[in-house]
Amino acid sequence: MQLKVQPIDIKVGKFKVVLNNLDAKELGVNPGDRVRIKNHTTVTAIVDFTEDMISPGMIGLYHEVQEQLHREWTETVEVEPAEKPKSARIIRKVMDQQKLTKEEIYELVKDITEENLTDIEVSAFLTASYINDMTEEETEWLTRAMVDSGEKIEFDMHPIVDKHSIGGVPGNKITLLIVPIVAANGLLIPKTSSRAITGAGGTADLMEVLAPVEFTASQIKEMTQKVGGVIVWGGATNIAPADDKLIKVEYPLSIDPHCQLLASIMAKKSAVGADKVVIDLPMGSGTKIPDMATGRKLARDLMSLGERLGMEVDCALTYGSSPVGRTIGPALEVREALKVLESMEGPNSFIEKSVGLAGMLLEMGGAAARGQGHDLALETLQNGKALAKFKEIIAIQGGDPNVTSNDIQIGEFSAEVKAPSNGYIIEFRNKRIVQIARLAGAPNDKGAGVYIHRKLGESVKQGEPVITIYAEKEAKLQAALKSARQDPPLIVEGMLIERLTDIREV
Numbered sequence: 001m002q003l004k005v006q007p008i009d010i011k012v013g014k015f016k017v018v019l020n021n022l023d024a025k026e027l028g029v030n031p032g033d034r035v036r037i038k039n040h041t042t043v044t045a046i047v048d049f050t051e052d053m054i055s056p057g058m059i060g061l062y063h064e065v066q067e068q069l070h071r072e073w074t075e076t077v078e079v080e081p082a083e084k085p086k087s088a089r090i091i092r093k094v095m096d097q098q099k100l101t102k103e104e105i106y107e108l109v110k111d112i113t114e115e116n117l118t119d120i121e122v123s124a125f126l127t128a129s130y131i132n133d134m135t136e137e138e139t140e141w142l143t144r145a146m147v148d149s150g151e152k153i154e155f156d157m158h159p160i161v162d163k164h165s166i167g168g169v170p171g172n173k174i175t176l177l178i179v180p181i182v183a184a185n186g187l188l189i190p191k192t193s194s195r196a197i198t199g200a201g202g203t204a205d206l207m208e209v210l211a212p213v214e215f216t217a218s219q220i221k222e223m224t225q226k227v228g229g230v231i232v233w234g235g236a237t238n239i240a241p242a243d244d245k246l247i248k249v250e251y252p253l254s255i256d257p258h259c260q261l262l263a264s265i266m267a268k269k270s271a272v273g274a275d276k277v278v279i280d281l282p283m284g285s286g287t288k289i290p291d292m293a294t295g296r297k298l299a300r301d302l303m304s305l306g307e308r309l310g311m312e313v314d315c316a317l318t319y320g321s322s323p324v325g326r327t328i329g330p331a332l333e334v335r336e337a338l339k340v341l342e343s344m345e346g347p348n349s350f351i352e353k354s355v356g357l358a359g360m361l362l363e364m365g366g367a368a369a370r371g372q373g374h375d376l377a378l379e380t381l382q383n384g385k386a387l388a389k390f391k392e393i394i395a396i397q398g399g400d401p402n403v404t405s406n407d408i409q410i411g412e413f414s415a416e417v418k419a420p421s422n423g424y425i426i427e428f429r430n431k432r433i434v435q436i437a438r439l440a441g442a443p444n445d446k447g448a449g450v451y452i453h454r455k456l457g458e459s460v461k462q463g464e465p466v467i468t469i470y471a472e473k474e475a476k477l478q479a480a481l482k483s484a485r486q487d488p489p490l491i492v493e494g495m496l497i498e499r500l501t502d503i504r505e506v
């Protein structure tokens with residue numbers, strides 16, 4: 001079918017075109033099908049329909065398709081239905097619990113990287129692998145395919161150390177302390193992080209409060225060699241590029257499938273050339289690891305995958321039943337981290353966890369003797385060397401190194417949730433606190449989040465605040481507050497959770 005071109009100058013992140021319903025019917029394609037557009041070059045694109053945006057006889061080409069056609073096309077183009085990519089059949093195999101071959105996994109990762117799949121197809125892949133998981137062998141191929149599809153960094157100096165958290169515990173801002181502590185002791189740590197996956201602030205979201213986080217692989221290498229470490233967003237690099245595309249679909253589903261988590265973390269570590277890695281596995285109710293047995297199994301899987309990829313991996317099973325520190329949401333977490341770096345003022349849960357994991361890395365990297373890592377990490381924090389190093393990292397990434405905790409802007413709208421009775425906090429629900437922070441606008445609104453006044457086991461008096469919610473927009477604050485009141489994130493012993501009197505509000 002010959003159709004007249006109508007450029008649509010919008011980037012949608014995929015090769016997409018829009019057809020009028022009538023032409024689509026005539027071509028015999030449905031939404032999500034592919035068409036081949038023949039001109040000077042041939043491009044395959046995913047189809048969307050419209051009744052009125054594109055007239056019959058026309059085809060709307062989004063920005064990416066225009067680029068693929070090198071922005072040169074004749075007035076009309078030839079359009080014909082195209083077959084789905086092989087990966088659609090491969091995803092079906094994952095859904096049917098059939099084992100994939102190495103070639104199939106490489107094909108799938110290639111299509112994910114090149115944006116040849118619709119979000120529905122990617123979401124089907126993630127959901128199927130969440131339910132059915134993958135074998136050890138498949139997970140290794142998935143990891144290698146992710147590494148091979150992007151750039152790799154090779155440092156001249158070794159060892160390269162790195163850390164990663166599997167996430168799942170709110171307020172886990174420890175990377176902001178660990179990277180400067182480790183770098184201040186002469187080790188190289190090129191830390192790439194994702195944005196939030198199941199949480200309300202990933203490390204990349206946090207660091208972005210202080211400095212840009214989008215860099216190329218060669219900039220990461222250069223900056224790390226200059227100051228010892230960086231904290232950047234992996235999704236902006238061409239390092240394991242499929243990773244961020246998968247995470248973007250995981251985020252709205254709030255899932256992190258086991259095989260995908262392994263591949264996502266280990267691909268990023270392998271691609272930056274890490275030799276020694278510490279992985280934080282927060283464990284407990286409301287985290288990604290409900291119990292010790294699951295934690296040990298995941299640790300075994302991570303260590304074994306590390307071995308096959310040539311990395312030494314140590315795992316830290318950490319306490320995750322309640323948030324790390326007292327803040328959740330980018331700006332609040334950054335302020336808490338800066339306060340600790342500036343004056344050691346801050347929650348013990350946060351300081352101890354950061355120092356413990358940094359100590360493991362110092363020992364693995366040879367900067368501290370066995371058993372001495374914790375004390376060296378603590379000393380580096382106490383003597384201000386970690387703060388000085390963090391300032392260097394902020395500066396090299398293009399932020400203001402003179403920033404202090406007092407400069408960090410928190411959302412201007414806030415509201416307290418108060419204890420309804422005297423008592424102890426007997427239950428703290430991680431997932432609810434994340435939902436409330438997300439409703440308030442985190443992680444995209446950097447100033448949004450939650451401050452926790454009372455944590456698990458702490459006592460509170462009736463009328464005292466248990467949490468304060470912060471937002472950048474009044475409407476988001478009200479939505480978060482309503483949710484917190486209807487289904488509280490923490491339970492005070494003996495507390496009446498909710499009195500229901502109006503059937504319309506139940």
Ligand SMILES: O=P(O)(O)OC[C@H]1O[C@H](OP(=O)(O)O)[C@H](O)[C@@H]1O
Nearest residue numbers: 165167168193194197198199202203
């Ligand atoms: O949103 P959830 O699922 O909690 O976890 C995701 C966070 O966990 C990891 O932290 P880090 O990069 O090791 O600091 C990721 O990179 C990301 O920042």
Ligand SMILES: O=c1cc[nH]c(=O)[nH]1
Nearest residue numbers: 166167194260261264
């Ligand atoms: O980087 C990360 C962290 C947790 N889970 C993932 O899938 N990737």
